[in-house]
Amino acid sequence: MYLMSVEPHVLRKELGDFGSIIFLKSILTGIEETIGERTAAIAMIAAGRKQGKNSIEELGLVNKGVALSLDEIREKANSILGQEGSRLCIIDKIEQEGKAYRVYAKETFCSSGEPDDSTRTCTYTLGAIQGFLEAFLGKRLQGKQIGSVLRGSTHDVIEYIILD
Template identity: 55%
Template sequence: MSTATATLQRPELGDFSSIVCFKAMVTGAEEALGEKAAAIALISAGRQRGKQLVESLGLSQGSPEAAIPLIQKALGKDGTRLCLIDKADFGDTIRVYCRETICSSGESQGSPRQLTYTMGAVQGALEALTGKRLRGKQVESVLRGGTHDVIEFETLG
């Protein structure tokens, strides 16, 4: 997934852009669409990206536990740098522990900012791996005293 192994879409600039530009897109979408509509759009875009990621890695439905290390690499410092995933707990719900998320970056402590695109990307990847529709919600935030941005996913009927 690194630029060394993938074909660059932009030969001179490479495939990455700045967090500052991404955050400007988020706040611009919130201003234009409203906070809730922008969140829906960003989560949806993230879900699509997560599904594409699983496909690009050649992963198929099966054990998401076994695929987590590959997702960690693809989203982390050797991949797109969207976030670092430290662990995922699988039970009745799936809890994913992230840090250095693009959504929380640059935000001040106490900010009400929620994970949107990041949550969507993780959700899309897990949906592609499990074959199940999930509903995600952020249950902890580094912006509000947590050690991680924690996302909890429940399976929808």
């Protein structure tokens, strides 16, 4: 039997912190069916944002990103949200143009298992990355998805605008 070493952040001794993406997607679709897609999207963005912020706070990285390059920020994001972290998504690239950050993610939780041309958007992923960036950079952001692997893009692309 496989037992994980018990560290302070491990929630379950034997099963560990990871669960099935199939069950998580079932939770999402169940919430959408119960309260509607728009309300569920608001809730999922807020939940993701909270988790992203909490991750930065737990690691003591609040406002630590302002002196880093975008590639270094991407590396930190992947260590928290990627394969070494929560496995929410893989961030391939972060670009900045003026007051906008564009994040290029793949294998996102929200897009997984969806058929081509699905209208699903990356609400939880958008929120988690937003919370991460807001806490890490010390800036308030507003995010929207501008590209989707479900509709022909190579990545799920999320744009975050700095709010003054």
